[in-house]
Amino acid sequence: MTQEATLQEYEFDAVVIGAGGAGMRAALQLTEAGHKVAMISKVFPTRSHTVAAQGGINAALGNVTEDKWQWHMYDTIKGSDYLGDQDAIEFMCREANQIVRELEHFGVPFSRLENGKIYQRAFGGQSQNYGEKQAKRTCAAADRTGHAILHSLYQQNLRAGTEMFVEHFALDLIIDDDETVCGVLIQNLHDSALKAVWAKHVLLATGGAGQIFRTNSNASINTGDGLGMVQRAGIPLQDMEFWQFHPTGVAGKGMLISEATRGEGGILRNADGEAFMVRYAPKVKELASRDVVARAIAVEVEEGRGCGPQKDHVLLDLTHLPHDVIENRLPGIRDISRTFLGIDPIEAPIPIFPTCHYMMGGIPTNLNGQVVKPDIPYPENRSGQSVDTQIPVPGLYAIGECACVSVHGANRLGGNSLLDIIVFGRKAAQEIGKQLQNNPEIATRPFQHNLNALLQRYQRWLQTSPSESAHDSVFAIAADMQKIMESGCGVFRDHQHMQQTVEQLRQLEQRFAQVQIQDDSAVFNFERCSALELENLLAVAKATACSALAREESRGAHTRVDFSERDDENWLKHSLFYPQNESILFKPVNRQPTQHAPFEPQKRVY
Amino acid sequence: MQILIDRYNPQSDSAPYTQTYHLNDAEVGEDTMLLELLQQLRIQDPTLGFRSSCQEGVCGSDGMNVNGNNCLSCITLVKPLGDKIHIRPLPSFPIIKDLIVDMQLFYDQYKNVEPFLKGDEHLSRDPEHEILQTPEEREKLDGSYECILCACCSSSCPSFWWNPDLFPGPAALLAANRFVIDSRDITTIDRLESLDKAEKAFRCRHIQNCTAACPKGLNPSRAIQGLKHAIVKNRS
Amino acid sequence: MLSLKRLTGSKAHIWQRISAVYLLFYVPLMALYIAFLPETNSLENIVGNLLYYCFFGYLSIVAYLLLLVHAWIGGRDILIDYIPRNRLTLWLNLYYLLLIVVTADLLALIVSVNPYL
Incomplete structure (x- = not known):
C-alpha cells in the first residue's frame, strides 16, 4: 500500500500552523470572520511555548509613567541596534495599546493598579522622552503573562469554535507549479496518518528554534519547523545570526528567570558581591537591554569574577526586595528557583548565567505578514541588476518568532515578543481575510503540485x-x-x-x-x-x-x-541565507516610518 | 536504581505490562528531575512514549503517576522517590501508548464549562479603555487562573473516575469558578445555574485528592467549595 | 415522596444540610426522651410514645421525613458513583422502592400502635 493511497485530504480557506500566541490570535480572527480555517499544532495548544513567557507585554498605555508610542518606537529601534525595520516597529508600537486592551477584553487576568487599570512594570531598554528617564511600559499578569495570554486565547478559540488538528506535525508546504503555496502536508502523531490540507492561505506560526543550543530556555518542541519548511521551499532565511541570550537563565540548566526580577529591583552581583552592571551601563544598570547585560555577565565570568566553585555564574539578588513584591509580582520565579535550585529568592540570591532564548531572525515577511523573497532564485544570478527583495510568495504568511518582519533587528527588547505575536497575528489574519473577500473563488486544490x-x-x-x-x-x-x-x-x-x-x-x-x-x-x-x-x-x-x-x-x-565595533557603513543591512550554495544576499533596512521622522543610527549607550 | 514503567503499544500488546529498567545510581544527581531520567531512557530505548514540552512545569504536558502520586515529571526530583520508581500513565484515561493517555474527555469537560470571559458587550468592544478591576477583585483570581490543564487533579479524583463524561472534574470546576469570581464577567448567574446539578458541582465530595495532586499548588477543592456556596446563595 | 426525584444540585445540598442539622438535635433528644420513659418494654410502646404524646410527636414526624430525604440523597449519590451506568436507573428505582416500602411499613406500625384506636 503506497502512502498516496492512504492520504486523507481536507480543504480550508486558510490554515494556521502552530497554536502559540501568534497562531491562536490569527486563528481566532479568521474563525470569527466566518472563514473556514484549521489550526494545526504538534502539541495541545496550551502546551505551546508562549505559555512560558513571564514578564509581560509592552504597550505605551502610560498607566504608571507618562508614555507615548513614539518613545516605545525609539526604544525598540535603539534596542534593535538600528537593524529593525522602522516601518514595522512603528506599526507594532502604534497598535500596542489596542492590542493589550483587546487581550484584556479576551479575559487575560492582568495585574492591576489601585485605580483599576492594568499594572505596568519597568523592563530593560525602556525610556521616556527618547532616552531620558526609565519608563514602565510592560503590562503584566504577575510573572505569568504568557500563560495568561495563551490560555485566554485558547479559551477564545473554544468560544469561536476554531477547528483544530491537535498533535499533528507539519512536514512540508505543498506548492503548485506557479510557486503558489496551496497547502501543507501534515501527520497525525496518534497514528502516523498523513494528511494533505489544501488551503488558499497558509500561515506559519511555528515559533522559535532555541533547541539548536544546548543551554536554552526553550521548550523541546521549539525546533524551527516552519523555518525548515520554508527553506526547503526555496525561500531564504533572514538575519539568522541574531540570537538573543537571555541574561538570567538558571545557571547550568537554562530555565528562564524573568527580566521582571530586574524590573522590580533585582541586582546582579559577581563573586565579590559587587553590583557590576554600573560599570557596563552607568545610567540604567540592570535595566540595560538584554544583549548588554548578557555580555556583561559573560565578561564578569570570563575575567574570573564568577561565583560558585567553578566560577561559572553570577548572582541575581532579590533579597532586598519587600517580601510581598516577590510573593505577588514574582510568584512563578520563586517557584522555578525553589524547584530547580532549592533556593528561595526571598532568602538567598539566584545563580544565573545567559541562556539562549530568542531568535530575532526568521522567515522574511512584510508588514502584512506575507512571506517575501527576492525576485532572483540565487544570489549568483545577480549579474548587476538591482534586486527587489520584497516579492510576496503567493499564499504564504509567517508571524511570531518564526517570522522576521523585522521588529527586533539585532536585539529584542523584553516584552516586545508577546506584542509582536499578537500584533502580527491579528494583522496577518486581517490580510488573509481581505484576500479571501477579494478573491473568494480561487480553487484550493491545483492540478500540478509537489x-x-x-x-x-x-x-x-x-x-x-x-x-x-x-x-x-x-x-x-x-x-x-x-x-x-x-x-x-x-x-x-x-x-x-x-x-x-x-x-x-x-x-x-x-x-x-x-x-x-x-x-x-x-x-x-x-x-x-x-x-x-x-x-x-x-x-x-x-x-x-x-x-x-x-x-x-x-x-x-x-x-x-x-x-x-558596529559598522553602519558596510553592515546596516539584513542578511538572507540561501542553503543551496550557502550564499548570502543582503537587503536594506527600512528607515521610512510613515508617522514619525526616521531615527538615524547613533551610538548605543545605556 | 530500578525504574518500572508501564508500557503499552496498541499495535503489538494486548494489555499494558510493566518493564523494568536499571540505572546506575551515579547518574542521578541531587537535582536530577524525573523527566531527565526518562529522556535518558528514551535514548536507550527510542520506543518509550511520553509527552513533554517546556521542561519547567508550565506547559502541563508530562503529567504521570509516579509511585502512586500524580505529578509532572519535569519538576519532580528523582532522589526523594527512593530506589524503586514505578511510573504509570495518569489513571482513568484511555492509554494511547506507554505513558501517553487520551485526554479528550478532560478537554471536553473543560470546554463544557464555557471557560471564557463574557464581559459587558459595550465595555468589551471599547478599544480605548480596559475594563477596570481593583487589585482586590483581581486578587480573587489568584489560585484559579494559574491552572496548566495537566489533569493531575482530575485523574486523581474518584468522582471523575466514576463519571468522567458527566462530572466536570476539579480542573474544569476550577476554571468555572475562575470566571464566576472574575468581576468582569457578567454571566455569573447563568454560570451558577448551569453548574447547579447533581452531576456537576455537587458531585464533588471534597476528598481533596485534587489539591494534594496539583503540581502548581492550587486548591481546586476549596474553589469548588466556593462554587457551591455561590450556587446556594444564588438560589436563596 | 415523588418530589424526591427532583431534589438535585443545590436543592439536594441544602436539604441534606437541613436534615443533618435537624437530626443532630433530634436524635439525642429522642434518646433522652426514651431513657426517661416509664415503661420501655416494647417497640410498640416506644413508637407509640414518640409519636402520640405531646408535641414530641410532631418533632418525630418531621424527623422521619427529613431522614427519608437524607437517606435518598446520600444513597442516590453513592449509587451514582458506584453502579455501572447501564444499570443505574434500575438500582435507583429499587432504592426508591425500598424507601417506599420502609415508609409504608412504618406507617403500618404507627397505625397499629395508635393508642386511640
Missing part, C-alpha cells in the same frame, strides 16, 4: 534499522549539534571558531543523511518525529553559523571578538 516529491522525502523514515546494528542515532546528532553551536556561535564569536562550526555542521549533515531510526511504531513515534525536527534544526543551525560568519561587525546580540 506533493509526490514531499511524500518521497518522508519515505526514508519508514525504514528502520534494528537497534543492534545502529551506531549513530538522531538523538546523538542532535546532542552534538547543540554542543557545536554552543561552542561556536555563543555570546562571543570569532571567525576561526565559526568556520570550524560550519564545517562540523556539514559533517553532521552527512551523518544525518545516513542515520536510521529504530522505532517502527505508527503510534506516537517520537524518534521519527525527532528526526524530522532535527532536519529542521540542522537547517536553522547552518543558517545561523553561515550568517554569523559572514557578518563582520558586532551588532546587538551578534558579538564578534574579531570585529568588536
Whole structure:
C-alpha cells in the first residue's frame, strides 16, 4: 500500500500552523470572520511555548509613567541596534495599546493598579522622552503573562469554535507549479496518518528554534519547523545570526528567570558581591537591554569574577526586595528557583548565567505578514541588476518568532515578543481575510503540485534499522549539534571558531543523511518525529553559523571578538541565507516610518 | 536504581505490562528531575512514549503517576522517590501508548464549562479603555487562573473516575469558578445555574485528592467549595 | 415522596444540610426522651410514645421525613458513583422502592400502635 493511497485530504480557506500566541490570535480572527480555517499544532495548544513567557507585554498605555508610542518606537529601534525595520516597529508600537486592551477584553487576568487599570512594570531598554528617564511600559499578569495570554486565547478559540488538528506535525508546504503555496502536508502523531490540507492561505506560526543550543530556555518542541519548511521551499532565511541570550537563565540548566526580577529591583552581583552592571551601563544598570547585560555577565565570568566553585555564574539578588513584591509580582520565579535550585529568592540570591532564548531572525515577511523573497532564485544570478527583495510568495504568511518582519533587528527588547505575536497575528489574519473577500473563488486544490516529491522525502523514515546494528542515532546528532553551536556561535564569536562550526555542521549533515531510526511504531513515534525536527534544526543551525560568519561587525546580540565595533557603513543591512550554495544576499533596512521622522543610527549607550 | 514503567503499544500488546529498567545510581544527581531520567531512557530505548514540552512545569504536558502520586515529571526530583520508581500513565484515561493517555474527555469537560470571559458587550468592544478591576477583585483570581490543564487533579479524583463524561472534574470546576469570581464577567448567574446539578458541582465530595495532586499548588477543592456556596446563595 | 426525584444540585445540598442539622438535635433528644420513659418494654410502646404524646410527636414526624430525604440523597449519590451506568436507573428505582416500602411499613406500625384506636 503506497502512502498516496492512504492520504486523507481536507480543504480550508486558510490554515494556521502552530497554536502559540501568534497562531491562536490569527486563528481566532479568521474563525470569527466566518472563514473556514484549521489550526494545526504538534502539541495541545496550551502546551505551546508562549505559555512560558513571564514578564509581560509592552504597550505605551502610560498607566504608571507618562508614555507615548513614539518613545516605545525609539526604544525598540535603539534596542534593535538600528537593524529593525522602522516601518514595522512603528506599526507594532502604534497598535500596542489596542492590542493589550483587546487581550484584556479576551479575559487575560492582568495585574492591576489601585485605580483599576492594568499594572505596568519597568523592563530593560525602556525610556521616556527618547532616552531620558526609565519608563514602565510592560503590562503584566504577575510573572505569568504568557500563560495568561495563551490560555485566554485558547479559551477564545473554544468560544469561536476554531477547528483544530491537535498533535499533528507539519512536514512540508505543498506548492503548485506557479510557486503558489496551496497547502501543507501534515501527520497525525496518534497514528502516523498523513494528511494533505489544501488551503488558499497558509500561515506559519511555528515559533522559535532555541533547541539548536544546548543551554536554552526553550521548550523541546521549539525546533524551527516552519523555518525548515520554508527553506526547503526555496525561500531564504533572514538575519539568522541574531540570537538573543537571555541574561538570567538558571545557571547550568537554562530555565528562564524573568527580566521582571530586574524590573522590580533585582541586582546582579559577581563573586565579590559587587553590583557590576554600573560599570557596563552607568545610567540604567540592570535595566540595560538584554544583549548588554548578557555580555556583561559573560565578561564578569570570563575575567574570573564568577561565583560558585567553578566560577561559572553570577548572582541575581532579590533579597532586598519587600517580601510581598516577590510573593505577588514574582510568584512563578520563586517557584522555578525553589524547584530547580532549592533556593528561595526571598532568602538567598539566584545563580544565573545567559541562556539562549530568542531568535530575532526568521522567515522574511512584510508588514502584512506575507512571506517575501527576492525576485532572483540565487544570489549568483545577480549579474548587476538591482534586486527587489520584497516579492510576496503567493499564499504564504509567517508571524511570531518564526517570522522576521523585522521588529527586533539585532536585539529584542523584553516584552516586545508577546506584542509582536499578537500584533502580527491579528494583522496577518486581517490580510488573509481581505484576500479571501477579494478573491473568494480561487480553487484550493491545483492540478500540478509537489506533493509526490514531499511524500518521497518522508519515505526514508519508514525504514528502520534494528537497534543492534545502529551506531549513530538522531538523538546523538542532535546532542552534538547543540554542543557545536554552543561552542561556536555563543555570546562571543570569532571567525576561526565559526568556520570550524560550519564545517562540523556539514559533517553532521552527512551523518544525518545516513542515520536510521529504530522505532517502527505508527503510534506516537517520537524518534521519527525527532528526526524530522532535527532536519529542521540542522537547517536553522547552518543558517545561523553561515550568517554569523559572514557578518563582520558586532551588532546587538551578534558579538564578534574579531570585529568588536558596529559598522553602519558596510553592515546596516539584513542578511538572507540561501542553503543551496550557502550564499548570502543582503537587503536594506527600512528607515521610512510613515508617522514619525526616521531615527538615524547613533551610538548605543545605556 | 530500578525504574518500572508501564508500557503499552496498541499495535503489538494486548494489555499494558510493566518493564523494568536499571540505572546506575551515579547518574542521578541531587537535582536530577524525573523527566531527565526518562529522556535518558528514551535514548536507550527510542520506543518509550511520553509527552513533554517546556521542561519547567508550565506547559502541563508530562503529567504521570509516579509511585502512586500524580505529578509532572519535569519538576519532580528523582532522589526523594527512593530506589524503586514505578511510573504509570495518569489513571482513568484511555492509554494511547506507554505513558501517553487520551485526554479528550478532560478537554471536553473543560470546554463544557464555557471557560471564557463574557464581559459587558459595550465595555468589551471599547478599544480605548480596559475594563477596570481593583487589585482586590483581581486578587480573587489568584489560585484559579494559574491552572496548566495537566489533569493531575482530575485523574486523581474518584468522582471523575466514576463519571468522567458527566462530572466536570476539579480542573474544569476550577476554571468555572475562575470566571464566576472574575468581576468582569457578567454571566455569573447563568454560570451558577448551569453548574447547579447533581452531576456537576455537587458531585464533588471534597476528598481533596485534587489539591494534594496539583503540581502548581492550587486548591481546586476549596474553589469548588466556593462554587457551591455561590450556587446556594444564588438560589436563596 | 415523588418530589424526591427532583431534589438535585443545590436543592439536594441544602436539604441534606437541613436534615443533618435537624437530626443532630433530634436524635439525642429522642434518646433522652426514651431513657426517661416509664415503661420501655416494647417497640410498640416506644413508637407509640414518640409519636402520640405531646408535641414530641410532631418533632418525630418531621424527623422521619427529613431522614427519608437524607437517606435518598446520600444513597442516590453513592449509587451514582458506584453502579455501572447501564444499570443505574434500575438500582435507583429499587432504592426508591425500598424507601417506599420502609415508609409504608412504618406507617403500618404507627397505625397499629395508635393508642386511640
